[in-house]
Amino acid sequence: MMKMTSPAELEKYRSSILEGIDSGRPSVSVCCGTGCSASGALEVVSAFERLLEEKGIQANINTKITGCHGFCEQGPLVLLSPGNRLYCKVTEEDVDDIIEETLLANRVVERLLFVDPVTGEKIEKEEEIPFYKKQLRLIFGDNGKMVPTDIRDYLSLGGYSALAKVLKGMGPQEVIQEIKNSRLRGRGGAGFPTGLKWESCDKAEGDIKYVICNADEGDPGCFQDRSLLEGNPHLVLEGMIIGAYAVGASQGYIYVRNEYPLAVKNFSTALEQAREMGLLGENILGSDFSFNIKVVRGGGAFVCGESSALITSIEGRIGEPRYKFVHAAEKGLWDRPTVLNNVKTWAAVPLIINRGAEWFSEIGTEQSKGTMIFSLTGKVNNTGLVEVPMGISLRELIFEIGGGILEGRKFKAVQTGGPSGGCIPEGLLNLPLDFEKLAEVGSMVGSGGMIVMDETTCMVDVAKYFLSFTQEESCGKCVPCREGGEHMLKILERITRGEGEERDLELLKEISDTMQCASLCALGKLAPNPVLTTLKYFPEEYLAHIKDKKCSAGVCKELIEYLIDPEACTGCGRCLKACPTGAISGEKEAVHILDQEQCIKCGNCMEVCRFDAVSVE
Amino acid sequence: MVSITINGREIKTDQEDITLLQLARSEGIGIPTLCFHKALLPYGACRLCVVEVTGGQNTKIVNSCAYPVREDGISVQTNTPKLKQIRKNILEFLLARCPEIDMVKKMASGLGVKEKRLPEKSLPEDQTEECILCGLCVRVCGEVIGKEAISFVHRGAEREVAAPFYSQSKDCVGCTACHFVCPTGAIKVKESGNKRFISPWNTEITLVTCEMCGISFAPENSGEYLQAKLGLPAEWLKLCPQCRRKVAAETMGKYDFTSRNVILKK
Numbered sequence: 057m058m059k060m061t062s063p064a065e066l067e068k069y070r071s072s073i074l075e076g077i078d079s080g081r082p083s084v085s086v087c088c089g090t091g092c093s094a095s096g097a098l099e100v101v102s103a104f105e106r107l108l109e110e111k112g113i114q115a116n117i118n119t120k121i122t123g124c125h126g127f128c129e130q131g132p133l134v135l136l137s138p139g140n141r142l143y144c145k146v147t148e149e150d151v152d153d154i155i156e157e158t159l160l161a162n163r164v165v166e167r168l169l170f171v172d173p174v175t176g177e178k179i180e181k182e183e184e185i186p187f188y189k190k191q192l193r194l195i196f197g198d199n200g201k202m203v204p205t206d207i208r209d210y211l212s213l214g215g216y217s218a219l220a221k222v223l224k225g226m227g228p229q230e231v232i233q234e235i236k237n238s239r240l241r242g243r244g245g246a247g248f249p250t251g252l253k254w255e256s257c258d259k260a261e262g263d264i265k266y267v268i269c270n271a272d273e274g275d276p277g278c279f280q281d282r283s284l285l286e287g288n289p290h291l292v293l294e295g296m297i298i299g300a301y302a303v304g305a306s307q308g309y310i311y312v313r314n315e316y317p318l319a320v321k322n323f324s325t326a327l328e329q330a331r332e333m334g335l336l337g338e339n340i341l342g343s344d345f346s347f348n349i350k351v352v353r354g355g356g357a358f359v360c361g362e363s364s365a366l367i368t369s370i371e372g373r374i375g376e377p378r379y380k381f382v383h384a385a386e387k388g389l390w391d392r393p394t395v396l397n398n399v400k401t402w403a404a405v406p407l408i409i410n411r412g413a414e415w416f417s418e419i420g421t422e423q424s425k426g427t428m429i430f431s432l433t434g435k436v437n438n439t440g441l442v443e444v445p446m447g448i449s450l451r452e453l454i455f456e457i458g459g460g461i462l463e464g465r466k467f468k469a470v471q472t473g474g475p476s477g478g479c480i481p482e483g484l485l486n487l488p489l490d491f492e493k494l495a496e497v498g499s500m501v502g503s504g505g506m507i508v509m510d511e512t513t514c515m516v517d518v519a520k521y522f523l524s525f526t527q528e529e530s531c532g533k534c535v536p537c538r539e540g541g542e543h544m545l546k547i548l549e550r551i552t553r554g555e556g557e558e559r560d561l562e563l564l565k566e567i568s569d570t571m572q573c574a575s576l577c578a579l580g581k582l583a584p585n586p587v588l589t590t591l592k593y594f595p596e597e598y599l600a601h602i603k604d605k606k607c608s609a610g611v612c613k614e615l616i617e618y619l620i621d622p623e624a625c626t627g628c629g630r631c632l633k634a635c636p637t638g639a640i641s642g643e644k645e646a647v648h649i650l651d652q653e654q655c656i657k658c659g660n661c662m663e664v665c666r667f668d669a670v671s672v673e
Numbered sequence: 674m675v676s677i678t679i680n681g682r683e684i685k686t687d688q689e690d691i692t693l694l695q696l697a698r699s700e701g702i703g704i705p706t707l708c709f710h711k712a713l714l715p716y717g718a719c720r721l722c723v724v725e726v727t728g729g730q731n732t733k734i735v736n737s738c739a740y741p742v743r744e745d746g747i748s749v750q751t752n753t754p755k756l757k758q759i760r761k762n763i764l765e766f767l768l769a770r771c772p773e774i775d776m777v778k779k780m781a782s783g784l785g786v787k788e789k790r791l792p793e794k795s796l797p798e799d800q801t802e803e804c805i806l807c808g809l810c811v812r813v814c815g816e817v818i819g820k821e822a823i824s825f826v827h828r829g830a831e832r833e834v835a836a837p838f839y840s841q842s843k844d845c846v847g848c849t850a851c852h853f854v855c856p857t858g859a860i861k862v863k864e865s866g867n868k869r870f871i872s873p874w875n876t877e878i879t880l881v882t883c884e885m886c887g888i889s890f891a892p893e894n895s896g897e898y899l900q901a902k903l904g905l906p907a908e909w910l911k912l913c914p915q916c917r918r919k920v921a922a923e924t925m926g927k928y929d930f931t932s933r934n935v936i937l938k939k
Contacts, residue, residue, distance in 0.1 A: 379740075382741065527829055532832030533825075535720055535766055536762070538806070541829075570763070573734045573759055
């Protein structure tokens with residue numbers, strides 16, 4: 057690869073790449089993000105390579121291994137152009153049909169099309185699938201169009217043109233002003249205005265400054281940062297280079313979880329390529345701006361996603377938060393002025409520079425601009441990563457993009473913002489999603505987790521689950537988080553065992569208040585959110601556990617019983633075989649009996665029964 | 674010059690880097706703390722020193738031990754019902770953790786804890802929890818002694834202080850500064866013959882025996898460390914403090930200032 061010594065040279069090189077692209081040539085893009093790879097995408101790729109070669113047509117067809125397309129549940133995904141046809145759950149065996157039918161004869165392979173769970177209709181084009189239709193894929197959209205390990209693909213889609221624009225004619229102040237005007241807010245959760253952060257770092261005294269990319273994504277079920285780093289690492293990198301130029305940083309760090317090997321690999325490859333091309337390192341694009349980036353791999357502690365703990369961890373010490381009365385922008389990494397932003401925040405920067413602050417600030421709500429990527433999971437039909445404009449309602453997100461609740465069951469709540477977010481009830485489904493609105497109802501945007509729950513979910517159990525996560529991940533430094541959280545968890549365990557008392561609810565609220573007000577960092581301050589919101593919106597469930605010793609969702613083992621309906625039981629013996637403790641007895645073709653003494657409430661019997669004879673009460 | 678009010682009283686300071694806690698205490702306004710020590714950097718773990726800071730329309734609760742006094746005109750409250758509630762809760766937590774510690778019991782009753790509402794920490798029968806995890810020991814070892822012989826291990830409810838791998842710390846110089854700063858008496862030091870044993874760290878230290886009177890008086894492995902750090906004469910560390918004084922008196926005027934050696938009497 058040639059080293060570019062000026063923005064003009066980069067543009068020339070881009071033109072030469074674009075000239076070499078035959079847009080009429082059929083192409084196959086196989087998603088090889090972590091999700092699709094786990095469901096067999098790599099085998100699909102090798103089947104394509106093998107069969108195209110066998111058929112002697114590999115030169116006529118482009119095969120691309122791309123990053124995550126977001127619709128992981130339907131993976132492995134294969135996108136074919138022309139036509140933008142999307143095939144779902146593709147296996148090795150399907151590849152021959154795809155080549156013969158679609159690529160060579162331009163016919164659709166019906167069985168691989170997406171079936172709308174609501175209408176039962178088969179949908180051919182990616183953009184017509186409801187999951188994609190309502191999305192606004194500004195940051196995430198290019199993931200499916202490029203090979204993340206090939207910088208030429210990124211360049212062909214306009215990559216590094218924002219950097220070239222900045223170096224060609226924007227001063228650092230102008231860049232900061234543009235980001236301020238765009239009203240971009242931090243996508244890591246807190247929503248701090250990015251432009252203001254950059255400005256304070258720029259104004260802070262010091263000859264050495266740093267920028268950091270926080271890729272320590274730790275929320276259970278969240279993987280948007282990983283997917284961006286895997287699928288479009290250069291976008292994040294370009295954002296960081298522009299940010300460093302704006303604040304005058306000479307060194308950058310990306311702190312990424314070691315559990316994200318593909319993200320580490322693809323980002324490291326991007327760094328190498330950018331260095332070779334003169335987009336990173338000394339005298340970037342021939343200018344006098346020099347900047348470099350190091351990859352730091354995190355050991356997997358959730359609390360290291362907290363900015364001060366992350367900085368301490370990069371410094372080589374135990375990743376524990378410290379008080380932040382002096383902002384990192386003034387005194388951060390090694391006490392030098394530091395800008396720390398989330399992966400998605402950095403990724404938004406090139407877009408804003410290219411398309412302008414005005415364009416960006418027109419998307420979203422009054423207070424929250426742009427788009428947000430959510431990890432939509434739980435009891436919805438379509439799960440995956442969705443990028444939507446800020447301000448979209450929860451209802452649209454869950455029922456239109458998400459395709460509604462699994463198996464037609466009833467919606468109960470949605471938990472947003474990761475383990476420290478709150479549970480939002482049905483009555484608030486029309487709530488527009490933005491930083492302020494979610495905070496008002498006791499939840500948060502957070503890093504974009506979104507877990508949908510239906511009537512089979514026990515809200516006390518949910519609160520217990522999330523609190524046990526934050527307790528497990530608490531660093532233990534400050535008393536309210538370490539001890540308070542532990543006591544709250546014990547109380548919730550008591551309630552789910554049927555040993556709760558009514559005064560426990562007051563105690564839960566009191567401890568929550570102390571944790572929120574007095575904890576050292578956001579982990580402790582936010583950890584009570586799931587408890588407080590479930591107490592607020594689902595008090596009757598708590599009372600049912602405490603007073604009636606009942607768990608209406610049938611989840612809390614100490615409070616439920618499995619029953620065999622003698623009318624419905626055919627004596628088939630399936631439950632008897634599935635029971636791990638031998639609690640079920642009965643002759644063949646005679647009604648089976650469940651001995652409650654021996655039952656461990658695993659639910660196997662209910663799962664295997666074909667006659668709906670087992671119920672839970 | 675920054676001018677603020679604490680509990681309605683106007684206070685001015687021109688000291689840079691002064692914290693709210695220091696300023697309040699210098700004015701005779703008491704704020705309880707457990708993890709603060711004037712010889713150490715603020716740590717912010719016990720959260721007892723929380724105060725309410727109001728600037729403009731916003732009131733926030735912050736730990737005063739680390740909050741820098743640099744915004745003119747802020748008003749600070751140190752003892753509102755909310756803060757009392759927080760401190761009471763914190764002591765309830767600590768009392769449930771360390772029910773046997775007198776200092777915790779006294780502080781808890783002083784801060785309004787009347788009944789035990791929380792279950793005590795469950796431990797094996799013969800054990801009691803004595804450590805409140807204030808971190809003074811870890812910090813004095815690192816910040817003052819410059820050794821880092823002990824550290825926090827594990828996280829969350831499992832957090833504790835230990836020497837590496839729970840065995841004899843190679844870095845420990847046996848100075849017992851950790852024992853000195855511990856507010857609960859959790860760090861116990863025993864001496865027997867020429868051995869010093871620091872119990873929670875499983876660390877045994879050999880003491881130097883005085884060349885003159887034969888008593889054991891100072892950790893052997895701290896000799897070299899102190900000598901390098903303080904520039905002491907090597908012979909000086911071979912005598913116990915009493916004998917040293919005795920020698921000093923007897924050798925008055927015989928001290929060799931160029932080599933910094935005392936001519937010892939055999």
